[in-house]
Amino acid sequence: MLSVGHRGVLMIVKPAKYSKALQRLLVASMSTGPVQVDIPTSQSQQQTDQLTVMSSPDRPILRMVDKTSLPRSRFSQPVYSWLETLGDIKDEKLGMVELHPDVFATHPRMDILHRCVRWQYLYRKINYDFARTRAEMRGGGRKPWPQKGTGRARHGSIRSPLWHMGGKCHGPRGPYSYYQYLPLKYRALGLKVALTVKHSQGDLHIVDTLEIPTTDPEYLEDLVRYRNWGKSVLLVDMNEEISENVCEASAQLNTINVMPLVGLNVYSMLKHDTLVLTLPCVQKLENKLLYQDNRHSHGAKGTITADRDVFGTWPDK
Amino acid sequence: MAAPFGKFCPRLSSRLSPSFQAERCTTPKVSACLCSQQATSPSAEGVRTDPLKPAQPEFVESREDFKWVERLIPRHQIPPIPEHPNYPTPCGWVPPRDPPPDLPYSVRRSRFCHIPVYQRFRKGGSRKQTVIAHIEGDIWALEKELEEFLPAIIGRNPAIQVNEVARKIVVKGLVMEEVKKWLLEKGF
Numbered sequence: 252m253l254s255v256g257h258r259g260v261l262m263i264v265k266p267a268k269y270s271k272a273l274q275r276l277l278v279a280s281m282s283t284g285p286v287q288v289d290i291p292t293s294q295s296q297q298q299t300d301q302l303t304v305m306s307s308p309d310r311p312i313l314r315m316v317d318k319t320s321l322p323r324s325r326f327s328q329p330v331y332s333w334l335e336t337l338g339d340i341k342d343e344k345l346g347m348v349e350l351h352p353d354v355f356a357t358h359p360r361m362d363i364l365h366r367c368v369r370w371q372y373l374y375r376k377i378n379y380d381f382a383r384t385r386a387e388m389r390g391g392g393r394k395p396w397p398q399k400g401t402g403r404a405r406h407g408s409i410r411s412p413l414w415h416m417g418g419k420c421h422g423p424r425g426p427y428s429y430y431q432y433l434p435l436k437y438r439a440l441g442l443k444v445a446l447t448v449k450h451s452q453g454d455l456h457i458v459d460t461l462e463i464p465t466t467d468p469e470y471l472e473d474l475v476r477y478r479n480w481g482k483s484v485l486l487v488d489m490n491e492e493i494s495e496n497v498c499e500a501s502a503q504l505n506t507i508n509v510m511p512l513v514g515l516n517v518y519s520m521l522k523h524d525t526l527v528l529t530l531p532c533v534q535k536l537e538n539k540l541l542y543q544d545n546r547h548s549h550g551a552k553g554t555i556t557a558d559r560d561v562f563g564t565w566p567d568k
Numbered sequence: 569m570a571a572p573f574g575k576f577c578p579r580l581s582s583r584l585s586p587s588f589q590a591e592r593c594t595t596p597k598v599s600a601c602l603c604s605q606q607a608t609s610p611s612a613e614g615v616r617t618d619p620l621k622p623a624q625p626e627f628v629e630s631r632e633d634f635k636w637v638e639r640l641i642p643r644h645q646i647p648p649i650p651e652h653p654n655y656p657t658p659c660g661w662v663p664p665r666d667p668p669p670d671l672p673y674s675v676r677r678s679r680f681c682h683i684p685v686y687q688r689f690r691k692g693g694s695r696k697q698t699v700i701a702h703i704e705g706d707i708w709a710l711e712k713e714l715e716e717f718l719p720a721i722i723g724r725n726p727a728i729q730v731n732e733v734a735r736k737i738v739v740k741g742l743v744m745e746e747v748k749k750w751l752l753e754k755g756f
Contacts, residue, residue: 319648322676323667323668324668324704325668325705326674326705327674327676327704358704358735360733360734361733362733544679545645545646545679546644546646547643547644547645547646
């Protein structure tokens, strides 16, 4: 594939490095008119095998949503996802999982996702820039030469901002933190929207456990490639005690990461192509996120203890 | 007896370390405070182990009376609304219709089961708006119906803003009560 670079120099570019979207862009940018690009879309190995696997039409719904908590609305109906396993590279669907619409099928609020990602970056940011003023610069106390008579410009100190090596007039002053906290409901809504986005785009997978048969990282890579899960996968388990095989395998891989449910955040969900949740995580997530929709705003003192009463402490026993 | 501790209160002794107490006066000084009266009052048993510490208040354990305490504990989760025999309730509340109305849009109730129509005063109170929130489905269909409904109240072309991102409709003017009643009649 050829690409026209800077100053019209032809560069020969290896096509394998670039994604299909970028290939289309590069080909389109070279041409003068509209381009019909026929890049064959390769079906994943899994999709061809799925026709044989999904032979039976009935798949049992293995996890139902609490009917009393469902909203009374024609437009908010439960959504469904497959329950899968990581035990074998070939995807075996154990059944269906019902998901609450207020958590997995919200209105797609991109602005909230943006704000949550910005918040995650900013709240821990500290700007350490510091510029000394003329008072803080070494020296500069004495008038360098008399006011009149020398023929030179009048100056009061050699560290004034006009001078080389003088102080800075309105420079950055000391460590400055960008600490801020979005409201709790806003952050919860960000998680809900991120889960919705992942589910609706087919990047959310629910598994029974994160147990895999070997510690070999190649097993995970083969599995991800076979199932066409994308370049990066975020595996989320309930507690911090995650099975050893998965921990060791993912430790050797850059793009496949394991996380307890406590650490789930909008930035990580958007950064990784695929999100994999275990089934207990789904229940806990729904409990925690729906609580923010059903609680008093001006809660009593000791809201943390109230949460503990409702949900129990981490890790979930 | 040391000067700063002239009125040595037996109640204070329980907060002081044993070594500190040993340095200071060990005889309980009779003063006019209440705790010393408690200290000198005889208990049911008779002789108390430590005369410096006040007598333990006598109490009766009761599990049935705890309900009076439980009523006062502030709740965090909003409880579900109980079933009433007649609607509207004495305060005027009406539940949403079950099943929901067959319209191209839906207006969900707030967390307290109120119709989500609010008044908004901006620009120092001169800009008066009415906001309809929690709209689902075809928001423009609701806007079209409002365009037919509002001229009778406002008296001219209503200024309506549709916020598709936040799922809200903002109307210029204060029409909260009328819109609430209108949505209630629709069954939301």
